[in-house]
Amino acid sequence: MLIKPATSHTLTQCWYTRMHHPGHGRTRDEAGVLHAYCRHCARPIRSQGGKAWTLADGIDLDELATRSSIRFICVTSVADGMVIARYPLDREADDAAVKARMTEIVAFHHADEAGSGLDVRLMGGPRA
Numbered sequence: 001m002l003i004k005p006a007t008s009h010t011l012t013q014c015w016y017t018r019m020h021h022p023g024h025g026r027t028r029d030e031a032g033v034l035h036a037y038c039r040h041c042a043r044p045i046r047s048q049g050g051k052a053w054t055l056a057d058g059i060d061l062d063e064l065a066t067r068s069s070i071r072f073i074c075v076t077s078v079a080d081g082m083v084i085a086r087y088p089l090d091r092e093a094d095d096a097a098v099k100a101r102m103t104e105i106v107a108f109h110h111a112d113e114a115g116s117g118l119d120v121r122l123m124g125g126p127r128a
């Protein structure tokens with residue numbers, strides 16, 4: 001397979017849309033994660049389930065949620081999966097404190113307004 005060098009700065013479709021599409025030859029690893037190369041930008045991408053693909057070296061919210069021991073509140077744009085802001089939480093923060101912080105962040109980003117297109121989620125944290 002021909003892979004463009006990482007130094008290539010050609011702007012591809014996914015640079016604008018941030019949507020990557022797998023080319024041929026996707027593989028599945030032991031964890032069930034699909035790996036492929038984007039047919040537009042030729043960068044390594046991965047997917048849980050094959051619907052949405054993210055850059056293999058980029059941020060994967062689901063994986064972060066699973067692996068991170070630090071809790072944070074994540075504001076993402078639903079349309080393109082872009083992380084807009086990430087607020088780490090104090091390790092000792094209790095449920096009430098987390099809830100209050102969440103309310104603050106939702107208000108700050110106007111995420112509760114209709115059509116905001118934003119998703120505010122609590123992510124990470126040690127497994128209970």
Ligand SMILES: [Zn+2]
Pocket residue numbers: 012014015019020021038039040041042043
């Ligand atoms: Zn791409």
